[in-house]
Amino acid sequence: xxxxxxxxxxxxxxxxxxxxxxxxxxxxxxxxxxxxxxxxxxxxxxxxxxxxxxxxxxxxxxxxxxxxxxxxxxxxxxxxxxxxxxxxxxxxxxxxxxxxxxxxxxxxxxxxxxxxxxxxxxxxxxxxxxxxxxxxxxxxxxxxxxxxxxxxxxxxxxxxxxxxxxxxxxxxxxxxxxxxxxxxxxxxxxxxxxxxxxxxxxxxxxxxxxxxxxxxxxxxxxxxxxxxxxxxxxxxxxxxxxxxxxxxxxxxxxxxxxxxxxxxxxxxxxxxxxxxxxxxxxxxxxxxxxxxxxxxxxxxxxxxxxxxxx
Amino acid sequence: xxxxxxxxxxxxxxxxxxxxxxxxxxxxxxxxxxxxxxxxxxxxxxxxxxxxxxxxxxxxxxxxxxxxxxxxxxxxxxxxxxxxxxxxxxxxxxxxxxxxxxxxxxxxxxxxxxxxxxxxxxxxxxxxxxxxxxxxxxxxxxxxxxxxxxxxxxxxxxxxxxxxxxxxxxxxxxxxxxxxxxxxxxxxxxxxxxxxxxxxxxxxxxxxxxxxxxxxxxxxxxxxxxxxxxxxxxxxxxxxxxxxxxxxxxxxxxxxxxxxxxxxxxxxxxxxxxxxxxxxxxxxxxxxxxxxxxxxxxxxxxxxxxxxxx
Numbered sequence: 001x002x003x004x005x006x007x008x009x010x011x012x013x014x015x016x017x018x019x020x021x022x023x024x025x026x027x028x029x030x031x032x033x034x035x036x037x038x039x040x041x042x043x044x045x046x047x048x049x050x051x052x053x054x055x056x057x058x059x060x061x062x063x064x065x066x067x068x069x070x071x072x073x074x075x076x077x078x079x080x081x082x083x084x085x086x087x088x089x090x091x092x093x094x095x096x097x098x099x100x101x102x103x104x105x106x107x108x109x110x111x112x113x114x115x116x117x118x119x120x121x122x123x124x125x126x127x128x129x130x131x132x133x134x135x136x137x138x139x140x141x142x143x144x145x146x147x148x149x150x151x152x153x154x155x156x157x158x159x160x161x162x163x164x165x166x167x168x169x170x171x172x173x174x175x176x177x178x179x180x181x182x183x184x185x186x187x188x189x190x191x192x193x194x195x196x197x198x199x200x201x202x203x204x205x206x207x208x209x210x211x212x213x214x215x216x217x218x219x220x221x222x223x224x225x226x227x228x229x230x231x232x233x234x235x236x237x238x239x240x241x242x243x244x245x246x247x248x249x250x251x252x253x254x255x256x257x258x259x260x261x262x263x264x265x266x267x268x269x270x271x272x273x274x275x276x277x278x279x280x281x282x283x284x285x286x287x288x289x290x291x292x293x294x295x296x297x298x299x300x301x302x303x304x305x306x307x308x309x310x
Numbered sequence: 311x312x313x314x315x316x317x318x319x320x321x322x323x324x325x326x327x328x329x330x331x332x333x334x335x336x337x338x339x340x341x342x343x344x345x346x347x348x349x350x351x352x353x354x355x356x357x358x359x360x361x362x363x364x365x366x367x368x369x370x371x372x373x374x375x376x377x378x379x380x381x382x383x384x385x386x387x388x389x390x391x392x393x394x395x396x397x398x399x400x401x402x403x404x405x406x407x408x409x410x411x412x413x414x415x416x417x418x419x420x421x422x423x424x425x426x427x428x429x430x431x432x433x434x435x436x437x438x439x440x441x442x443x444x445x446x447x448x449x450x451x452x453x454x455x456x457x458x459x460x461x462x463x464x465x466x467x468x469x470x471x472x473x474x475x476x477x478x479x480x481x482x483x484x485x486x487x488x489x490x491x492x493x494x495x496x497x498x499x500x501x502x503x504x505x506x507x508x509x510x511x512x513x514x515x516x517x518x519x520x521x522x523x524x525x526x527x528x529x530x531x532x533x534x535x536x537x538x539x540x541x542x543x544x545x546x547x548x549x550x551x552x553x554x555x556x557x558x559x560x561x562x563x564x565x566x567x568x569x570x571x572x573x574x575x576x577x578x579x580x581x582x583x584x585x586x587x588x589x590x591x592x593x594x595x596x597x598x599x600x601x602x603x604x605x606x607x608x609x610x611x612x613x614x615x616x617x618x619x620x
Contacts, residue, residue, distance in 0.1 A: 075595065130465075131464070131465045133561075143560075145561060145562070147457065147462065152457065152562060153563075154441070154562060154563025154564075154596075155440075155441045155563050155564060155565040155599075156563055156595040156596060157563070157595070158559075158560070158563040158593060158595035158596050159561065159562050159563040160560075160561070161560045161563070161593050161595070161596075162560050162561060163560075164560050164593040164594075165556075165557040165560045165561075166553055166556060166557055166591045177593060177594055178594060179590075179591065179593070243476055244557075246475075246476060247475040247476055247554075247557055247558075248557075248561050249468075250453075250468070250470075250471045250472050250473075250474050250475040251443075251455060251469065251470070251472060251475075251558050251561045251562060252455070252462065252464060252469050252561060252562065253463075253464025253465050253466055253467070253468040253469040253471070254464075254465060255465040280489075281476045281489065283468060283471050283474040283487060283489070284487055284488060285385065285466040285467070285468035285471070286466060286468050286471075289465075
């Protein structure tokens with residue numbers, strides 16, 4: 001019977017590594033640099049070396065290792081192949097084949113946002129649920145869809161790319177994806193700054209936000225202090241995101257939405273604004289979906305990666 | 311090895327029945343009335359009698375029957391239980407348990423719209439694909455989500471209820487679901503009539519649509535005849551539906567959209583208007599999703615039901 005598994009989260013600058021027990025205890029966590037030079041050809045060999053080294057160091061019985069899960073920043077198909085991963089300087093890479101050859105262990109690979117969603121389901125904000133939409137509010141808006149405890153990858157590896165759902169016709173400047181009016185342009189950390197600038201320009205009302213640099217954090221700090229203008233920004237944010245999540249619920253009907261990423265550090269008040277509009281727009285049967293904050297932070301990726309091989 | 315299966319589509323007035331070979335040939339189709347009196351307690355016994363009678367009539371070997379699939383107008387959970395089905399006058403009914411007891415055959419049950427989607431995937435507009443969003447444009451807008459050849463039911467049986475995605479803040483009269491501005495209010499047959507009335511009232515432009523009753527059919531007939539006002543209606547319809555489908559694609563990333571229901575009788579021109587806006591709003595990776603018309607018409611339900619047990 002397996003006792004261990006590895007969870008790997010490959011980022012653009014560092015690779016997070018985790019050794020887990022199969023019941024989900026993180027036994028050890030460490031990082032190695034991501035060497036993106038030469039089209040990132042060293043990345044997987046470096047990861048393999050880190051894992052093989054750890055097995056040797058701890059004198060682990062290979063028979064008792066369930067395998068290695070790997071999350072990468074790019075689309076990954078069901079066979080564990082990546083067509084391209086810009087941040088890693090990768091063209092087509094068959095992660096599973098390459099890593100299995102380098103380690104002799106079973107390997108599974110997935111998109112990092114999807115893998116993080118699985119981590120939150122396993123040991124984070126989504127514990128106890130089986131069907132989830134994860135929403136990551138950072139510089140952009142990421143997502144991951146979990147159906148019956150499994151990642152939904154989609155036919156182009158683009159399932160859960162909820163940040164690029166169209167949300168506003170009035171936005172005329174392009175998103176990083178090339179379209180205009182994406183949810184990411186309105187409900188991410190940068191989207192909240194956009195809404196703040198619009199509200200600050202639209203009136204001369206007094207506000208804490210008129211002093212210093214505006215960020216998602218200063219907006220929600222001001223909301224907590226009762227600042228009326230900041231509350232108007234939070235309402236607009238909540239309407240864009242809550243309405244979008246209600247639309248997504250008509251498609252996959254999840255049990256729970258788990259909200260993570262830097263913006264989620266604002267805490268439960270963030271959920272209040274999202275849920276208010278979610279309940280307004282959701283289809284009757286879906287109105288009672290649960291909302292929770294993510295709890296694993298940057299470790300969600302290694303947890304989810306480990307879970308993939310179990 | 312199994313040679314036969316039954317596909318049953320329970321509607322509010324008639325039950326469609328089909329006997330199929332396991333490779334999907336419809337060997338016989340017939341109908342029986344749906345007896346909704348006494349809380350619909352006779353419906354499943356009537357269906358069982360129809361099947362048992364057919365087995366006797368054709369002297370089929372029960373060992374060679376893979377089972378019975380049943381689609382019903384209501385939410386169905388993974389165990390084949392319905393909490394309520396208004397059109398059948400049903401409260402809670404455990405279809406699978408009851409039908410297995412009545413027939414001694416394996417039974418699977420699903421929501422009728424989802425089951426019809428599976429039918430179109432198996433033998434209709436979605437042949438050759440494995441991941442699909444089915445859109446049924448009738449009096450309302452229905453849907454069904456197929457992931458890896460399987461129906462996605464959702465945690466409340468509400469996955470694929472895409473007609474109730476919010477699509478327009480300006481609509482202030484309520485949808486049948488109680489919300490306002492649902493996609494169904496804009497892109498169904500009745501939604502197209504709504505758009506037509508708005509366009510007819512907004513100008514005095516000459517149009518074929520100013521004579522006689524307006525319907526989805528007369529609108530698309532006028533579009534085909536080059537009627538400018540009708541084309542404006544079709545553009546608005548296409549924007550509402552194409553944009554919504556692009557949003558849905560960010561969630562599940564399907565290979566194909568199959569469009570069925572009465573409105574789809576307008577033919578390929580309907581797809582042109584939908585795709586134009588889909589391509590505009592879709593996330594890069596999803597822009598090349600295929601579009602097809604449904605081909606099975608009212609038989610989609612019995613085909614999909616049969617497929618469920620294979």
